[in-house]
Amino acid sequence: MEKINSVPDSLLAPIPWFRQMQKDNPVFFDSRFTLFSGTTGAWHVFRYEDVAQVFRDHGSFTSAYIPKSANNVLLGESLIFKDPPDHTKLRKVLSKGLSPFLVNRMESTVVELTQQMLTPFLEKGEMDFMKDFADLLPLWIVMKILGIRDEDFEVVKNLSGTILASPEMTRDYEMFFKAQLEGKQFLEEVIRQHEVEPKNDFIGILLNSKIEDQSVSVLDMVSLSFSVMLGGVESTTAFLGNVMRALITYPDIQDQVRQQPADLPAMLNEVLRFYPSIFTFSRVAAKDVELGGQQIHKGDFMVPWLGATNFDDAIFPEPDVFDINRKNLGQILNFGHGIHYCPGEAVSRQEARAAFGYLLPQLSDIKLKEGAALTLHPSTTVNCLKSLPITFTYNGEK
Structure with missing residues (x-):
C-alpha cells in the first residue's frame, strides 16, 4: 500500500493515481516525500474541497514558511511565500505594474515574437515545440514586462532555469541557492538601469509607486520582479507545451478551433484542466487542524495537489x-485559490491565446514526430514536457 500511495516515478499520465487517491486516501502522510527545501515528510491532499480549503484558509495553512536568509533571498521574499498583511500590500502594487502591459501590449508582442520564432521552421515542417518555442516565448515576454534588455536573454534563461528547477529532484542545492543570490544581484542592476534611464514598464511603474505612502524598497522591487518571473515563465512554458500536446492527442480539436476561432478560449481552459500546468504548491500548517478526517499538527508540511482537483x-x-x-x-484551481490566486494567470492565458491564435491558421496536420516519446521535467510542482518534436504542414501566413 505504501508504494501505491507514494508519488509515481512519472506523472506523465497521473489521472488513475489522482482518482485512486481521491477515492481511497484523500489526505495521507508520506514520510519519504522530499520538498524543494530538502525537508522530508508531508501531507498530500487530493480532493477538490480539501485543496480549496488549504488555499483559502491562510490562517490555518500558511505560505510564509520559507526562511528569510541570503540563501533563500528570492523565494523567501517572493509574493507567493507571504501572508497578509504583507501579501495584500505587495499584491496591489504588482497588479498595478502588470496592468498596462496586459491591456495595451500583450497580444501584439506575443504575435510578433511567435512569428519570429516559427519562421525558421515553417518550410521544414518540423520543430521541437518545447525547445524551439515554448521554452523561449515566456522568457521573452517576462523580459518585455520587466524591462530587461534583449542582450541579457541568456543570463535570464540560465538564472531562471536554475532557480525554477526542482532541487529535490536535482539534489544540487548549492547551485540552487547560488542562482538565487545571482538573480537578486541581476535584478538590482536592472533596477539601477531604470533609475538612470526611466522606462514605462513594470519596474518603471514600481519606481513611481508607493506602499502605504512609502516608496517601494529595492528589496520589494526585486521580490515583485521575481514573482513575475516565477508566475510568468515556468507555468506558461508548461501551458504552451500542454496545449500543443492536446492538439496532437486530439487532432479533431485542431480543425474545430481552426474553423471556429471563438472556441480557442474554451479549448485553452480544458487544457488547463486536463493537462494542469501546476501539480502542487506547498503550505505549512500554522496550527493544529483537522482536514479530511486527518489530524494535522502545527508545522506539518502540506502538499495540496491542484492537478488532482x-x-x-x-x-x-x-x-x-x-x-x-x-x-x-x-x-x-490550477492557478491557486483565494488571495493566492496566481497573478501570472492573466499573462499565461493571454500569451497562449495570442500565440495559438496566430499559429493555428498557418499549421495543419500537426502530429508528434514519428518515433518520439514524451517525457516530463522531473518535478512534482510543474507539469512541463522536456521536449515535443512535431511535424506539420505549413499553410502560409493568414
Missing part, C-alpha cells in the same frame, strides 16, 4: 474525458 468527479463530471464544452471550467 481537476479530476474530482464531484466537481467535473466524466473528468477523464477531454471536453471543451464544459460549463464550469471557471472552477479549476
Whole structure:
C-alpha cells in the first residue's frame, strides 16, 4: 500500500493515481516525500474541497514558511511565500505594474515574437515545440514586462532555469541557492538601469509607486520582479507545451478551433484542466487542524495537489474525458485559490491565446514526430514536457 500511495516515478499520465487517491486516501502522510527545501515528510491532499480549503484558509495553512536568509533571498521574499498583511500590500502594487502591459501590449508582442520564432521552421515542417518555442516565448515576454534588455536573454534563461528547477529532484542545492543570490544581484542592476534611464514598464511603474505612502524598497522591487518571473515563465512554458500536446492527442480539436476561432478560449481552459500546468504548491500548517478526517499538527508540511482537483468527479463530471464544452471550467484551481490566486494567470492565458491564435491558421496536420516519446521535467510542482518534436504542414501566413 505504501508504494501505491507514494508519488509515481512519472506523472506523465497521473489521472488513475489522482482518482485512486481521491477515492481511497484523500489526505495521507508520506514520510519519504522530499520538498524543494530538502525537508522530508508531508501531507498530500487530493480532493477538490480539501485543496480549496488549504488555499483559502491562510490562517490555518500558511505560505510564509520559507526562511528569510541570503540563501533563500528570492523565494523567501517572493509574493507567493507571504501572508497578509504583507501579501495584500505587495499584491496591489504588482497588479498595478502588470496592468498596462496586459491591456495595451500583450497580444501584439506575443504575435510578433511567435512569428519570429516559427519562421525558421515553417518550410521544414518540423520543430521541437518545447525547445524551439515554448521554452523561449515566456522568457521573452517576462523580459518585455520587466524591462530587461534583449542582450541579457541568456543570463535570464540560465538564472531562471536554475532557480525554477526542482532541487529535490536535482539534489544540487548549492547551485540552487547560488542562482538565487545571482538573480537578486541581476535584478538590482536592472533596477539601477531604470533609475538612470526611466522606462514605462513594470519596474518603471514600481519606481513611481508607493506602499502605504512609502516608496517601494529595492528589496520589494526585486521580490515583485521575481514573482513575475516565477508566475510568468515556468507555468506558461508548461501551458504552451500542454496545449500543443492536446492538439496532437486530439487532432479533431485542431480543425474545430481552426474553423471556429471563438472556441480557442474554451479549448485553452480544458487544457488547463486536463493537462494542469501546476501539480502542487506547498503550505505549512500554522496550527493544529483537522482536514479530511486527518489530524494535522502545527508545522506539518502540506502538499495540496491542484492537478488532482481537476479530476474530482464531484466537481467535473466524466473528468477523464477531454471536453471543451464544459460549463464550469471557471472552477479549476490550477492557478491557486483565494488571495493566492496566481497573478501570472492573466499573462499565461493571454500569451497562449495570442500565440495559438496566430499559429493555428498557418499549421495543419500537426502530429508528434514519428518515433518520439514524451517525457516530463522531473518535478512534482510543474507539469512541463522536456521536449515535443512535431511535424506539420505549413499553410502560409493568414
